[in-house]
Amino acid sequence: METKSMPSGFSVNGRDYSARAGAFVAICLDGSADDYLNAAMSRGLMSHLQRICLDGTRGLARAAMPTFTNVNNASIVTGVPPSVHGIGGNFFFDTTIGKEVMMNSADFLRAPTIFPAAAKAGRKVAVVTAKEKLRDIFARDLIPLGGIGFSSEKAALARKESHGIDAVETLVGEPTPAIYSAAASLYVLKSGVALLAAGLADFLYLSTTDYIQHKAAPEDPIALDFYAKIDIELGKLLALGAILGLTADHGMNAKQRADGTPNVLYLESLLNEMFGEGFRVILPITDPYVAHHGALGSFAVVHTPPNVSPDSIRDFLIGLDGVTEVWPRDQAAKKFQLPADRLGELIVCSGRDVVLGRTPKYHDLSGLDAGLRSHGGRYEEMVPFIFSRPLNEAYRARLRGDPRNFELFDFLLNGTQP
Amino acid sequence: METKSMPSGFSVNGRDYSARAGAFVAICLDGSADDYLNAAMSRGLMSHLQRICLDGTRGLARAAMPTFTNVNNASIVTGVPPSVHGIGGNFFFDTTIGKEVMMNSADFLRAPTIFPAAAKAGRKVAVVTAKEKLRDIFARDLIPLGGIGFSSEKAALARKESHGIDAVETLVGEPTPAIYSAAASLYVLKSGVALLAAGLADFLYLSTTDYIQHKAAPEDPIALDFYAKIDIELGKLLALGAILGLTADHGMNAKQRADGTPNVLYLESLLNEMFGEGFRVILPITDPYVAHHGALGSFAVVHTPPNVSPDSIRDFLIGLDGVTEVWPRDQAAKKFQLPADRLGELIVCSGRDVVLGRTPKYHDLSGLDAGLRSHGGRYEEMVPFIFSRPLNEAYRARLRGDPRNFELFDFLLNGTQP
Numbered sequence: 141m142e143t144k145s146m147p148s149g150f151s152v153n154g155r156d157y158s159a160r161a162g163a164f165v166a167i168c169l170d171g172s173a174d175d176y177l178n179a180a181m182s183r184g185l186m187s188h189l190q191r192i193c194l195d196g197t198r199g200l201a202r203a204a205m206p207t208f209t210n211v212n213n214a215s216i217v218t219g220v221p222p223s224v225h226g227i228g229g230n231f232f233f234d235t236t237i238g239k240e241v242m243m244n245s246a247d248f249l250r251a252p253t254i255f256p257a258a259a260k261a262g263r264k265v266a267v268v269t270a271k272e273k274l275r276d277i278f279a280r281d282l283i284p285l286g287g288i289g290f291s292s293e294k295a296a297l298a299r300k301e302s303h304g305i306d307a308v309e310t311l312v313g314e315p316t317p318a319i320y321s322a323a324a325s326l327y328v329l330k331s332g333v334a335l336l337a338a339g340l341a342d343f344l345y346l347s348t349t350d351y352i353q354h355k356a357a358p359e360d361p362i363a364l365d366f367y368a369k370i371d372i373e374l375g376k377l378l379a380l381g382a383i384l385g386l387t388a389d390h391g392m393n394a395k396q397r398a399d400g401t402p403n404v405l406y407l408e409s410l411l412n413e414m415f416g417e418g419f420r421v422i423l424p425i426t427d428p429y430v431a432h433h434g435a436l437g438s439f440a441v442v443h444t445p446p447n448v449s450p451d452s453i454r455d456f457l458i459g460l461d462g463v464t465e466v467w468p469r470d471q472a473a474k475k476f477q478l479p480a481d482r483l484g485e486l487i488v489c490s491g492r493d494v495v496l497g498r499t500p501k502y503h504d505l506s507g508l509d510a511g512l513r514s515h516g517g518r519y520e521e522m523v524p525f526i527f528s529r530p531l532n533e534a535y536r537a538r539l540r541g542d543p544r545n546f547e548l549f550d551f552l553l554n555g556t557q558p
Numbered sequence: 559m560e561t562k563s564m565p566s567g568f569s570v571n572g573r574d575y576s577a578r579a580g581a582f583v584a585i586c587l588d589g590s591a592d593d594y595l596n597a598a599m600s601r602g603l604m605s606h607l608q609r610i611c612l613d614g615t616r617g618l619a620r621a622a623m624p625t626f627t628n629v630n631n632a633s634i635v636t637g638v639p640p641s642v643h644g645i646g647g648n649f650f651f652d653t654t655i656g657k658e659v660m661m662n663s664a665d666f667l668r669a670p671t672i673f674p675a676a677a678k679a680g681r682k683v684a685v686v687t688a689k690e691k692l693r694d695i696f697a698r699d700l701i702p703l704g705g706i707g708f709s710s711e712k713a714a715l716a717r718k719e720s721h722g723i724d725a726v727e728t729l730v731g732e733p734t735p736a737i738y739s740a741a742a743s744l745y746v747l748k749s750g751v752a753l754l755a756a757g758l759a760d761f762l763y764l765s766t767t768d769y770i771q772h773k774a775a776p777e778d779p780i781a782l783d784f785y786a787k788i789d790i791e792l793g794k795l796l797a798l799g800a801i802l803g804l805t806a807d808h809g810m811n812a813k814q815r816a817d818g819t820p821n822v823l824y825l826e827s828l829l830n831e832m833f834g835e836g837f838r839v840i841l842p843i844t845d846p847y848v849a850h851h852g853a854l855g856s857f858a859v860v861h862t863p864p865n866v867s868p869d870s871i872r873d874f875l876i877g878l879d880g881v882t883e884v885w886p887r888d889q890a891a892k893k894f895q896l897p898a899d900r901l902g903e904l905i906v907c908s909g910r911d912v913v914l915g916r917t918p919k920y921h922d923l924s925g926l927d928a929g930l931r932s933h934g935g936r937y938e939e940m941v942p943f944i945f946s947r948p949l950n951e952a953y954r955a956r957l958r959g960d961p962r963n964f965e966l967f968d969f970l971l972n973g974t975q976p
Contacts, residue, residue, distance in 0.1 A: 174592070174596075178596055181600060182599060183612065190600055194600065194601065198597075198600075200593065357958065394958040394959060396959065398952070398955040398956055398958075398959060399955070400955070458889060459892075471876060491960060492620060492960045493959045518936065519940070522937070534816070537816040537818070540814065541812060541814065541815065541816060541821075542909060
């Protein structure tokens with residue numbers, strides 16, 4: 141992938157990306173509600189980020205609904221909403237085969253990521269994620285083009301032929317971290333620093349995991365320490381001359397009662413009790429890593445039996461305390477920009493402090509020792525949107541409108557001033 | 559109102575308030591989205607607030623919908639949602655008399671404010687607002703009990719018999735400010751300082767106006783200067799030994815296109831064009847002070863003609879780009895905790911960057927020289943919720959749930975640690 145020529149411009153999914161030279165680092169800090177940055181910054185723990193906010197640009201962007209990790213990471217790396225790229229959740233119920241399907245492979249992505257085009261345009265592309273599931277989705281087409289893609293979860297297993305790089309642990313100088321740890325995310329950023337410093341990459345996507353945010357509120361010493369350590373890596377990236385763009389896939393809120401127990405509406409139980417059997421509730425937050433949230437989020441897809449009137453189900457659901465929105469499939473697809481063919485008949489959102497479940501039996505809540513913090517709904521929609529440089533006039537105007545977190549690369553390449 | 563005895567506890571609208579002694583100041587910083595505080599704090603312009611956040615409590619609370627000034631001020635001073643106190647907007651269409659009615663008098667309030675009960679319990683109560691309209695609503699029953707209530711807008715007109723105080727300008731040391739100014743809000747805070755310092759009050763509600771926020775984004779020097787000056791007054795209140803509670807009635811977002819023109823859906827025009835005449839769109843942001851927002855907000859009430867099917871109107875409205883929610887009256891009343899008898903058949907919310915209007919003719923946009931920033935919808939729902947002391951355990955738990963901005967006095971009196 142060595143190149144001495146200037147990169148050229150490229151287009152992906154209807155967006156044009158600039159040919160300008162330089163090192164660009166796009167960071168998705170999983171679950172980083174703005175409160176986390178504020179809590180750490182007001183304690184003087186993020187001096188680099190504070191400088192970025194003053195010398196560069198700080199705003200808020202709207203994430204894609206549902207506010208889950210795969211949905212928003214897929215949006216960020218394609219630059220388009222889920223209606224175009226097809227990933228409307230971590231999994232869905234495929235009615236054509238009658239099975240629940242985990243969308244943990246690039247096969248489910250209906251739009252190309254920007255990475256192959258960036259590599260072809262002469263950029264040294266590297267994608268580092270915390271969770272292996274994301275690396276798999278985003279980096280597959282990049283490796284044959286000379287790019288690099290690995291996860292901190294499986295850093296030790298990265299091989300030149302499959303990941304575009306060998307000996308990641310040596311490069312980073314640290315062993316592969318445990319996935320349920322702060323280190324799993326910090327390792328992503330440290331990898332970015334190492335790749336940049338070694339000249340192995342100049343166009344990076346670094347995507348962390350929200351283990352800490354599920355566990356700890358913004359003022360919690362665990363969270364403060366985590367963000368202080370993130371700031372150290374941001375400082376190193378800046379010192380290496382990179383232009384940074386930073387956002388989150390979703391925010392994070394406490395979803396518990398005053399006594400600390402999870403505030404759950406078990407939709408499948410409630411529906412079966414009211415209307416009889418035949419309902420299937422899909423919780424698209426579910427993935428292989430559920431210990432820290434028990435597969436409970438503020439968004440659910442409901443597949444309804446044919447013998448019950450959709451209107452009566454809708455009225456029943458909207459009548460539940462804690463439910464904030466209920467949408468028929470087609471309206472949800474339009475309003476949330478979701479792929480209609482991967483939804484059920486009804487889509488349900490819950491309030492800031494409320495999560496949706498299937499049945500009490502279905503959920504293992506034993507891992508929620510610190511209470512429940514989660515996401516998925518409207519109250520986790522607004523996320524930080526930060527750039528280490530001022531924006532040019534056109535993008536400043538867009539920032540004042542309704543910028544989306546999946547415009548991260550667009551703003552980073554086309555909007556930041558040199 | 560001189561008293562040497564300890565205050566007693568009191569109850570209003572189902573909430574009990576503590577008998578503890580001390581000076582308590584509740585502040586509603588109109589239109590203060592969290593971003594305003596962050597922009598000023600990260601530039602070192604709000605050292606007192608920063609200290610409050612570190613030594614006390616910083617969180618976010620959910621405002622009452624629609625996110626307008628009267629609605630939320632009425633909620634804060636009663637401690638209950640609009641469904642109980644009756645003020646669901648600045649005005650409404652009274653179908654019994656066929657007229658649009660401005661709710662600018664205490665006659666429309668269906669629940670008592672906490673002020674008379676606080677005064678009877680031995681507290682020296684003072685209510686200072688920027689706009690005269692709010693003073694009128696909130697202070698009427700307080701004055702006969704020895705309390706003080708005036709607005710900065712009409713400070714010079716305050717008289718002992720009608721406002722509980724004479725010579726406000728002498729007390730504050732400044733002449734009455736213009737209502738469309740930063741000074742109108744700062745005067746509210748300076749009045750609080752002066753009342754507290756003179757021993758005239760120990761239980762204060764200070765409510766500013768959002769002229770600056772409608773004009774200026776968080777990083778705008780005008781906004782930064784405004785918050786720096788607010789911080790000076792916060793410092794004085796702290797120095798006088800007061801315990802502070804601080805929230806906002808609503809947030810604030812840009813509602814304009816990239817070219818700077820207002821991003822408006824003229825609902826009455828659209829409905830008349832689609833279904834014929836007979837629609838009446840009520841914009842409850844409208845009040846006598848509209849120059850800075852043109853009566854455009856992200857929430858509208860629609861009165862529909864009897865000859866058109868409600869379902870087809872609803873489907874048409876939800877199909878409009880920029881409309882995010884459409885609710886029938888009863889569901890809106892339940893989900894938004896609004897008084898059903900002061901709503902129309904349909905309630906409409908719009909997106910972060912979109913406002914709802916009646917007809918192009920109805921709105922005077924000549925005052926929008928700096929673009930349009932406004933509020934009223936879901937994206938202005940989350941507001942700062944800050945106390946100058948740590949909270950006790952019970953209220954810390956409530957802060958982790960879904961605290962409401964109208965619990966300000968409850969948290970301030972019952973939740974803050976001595």
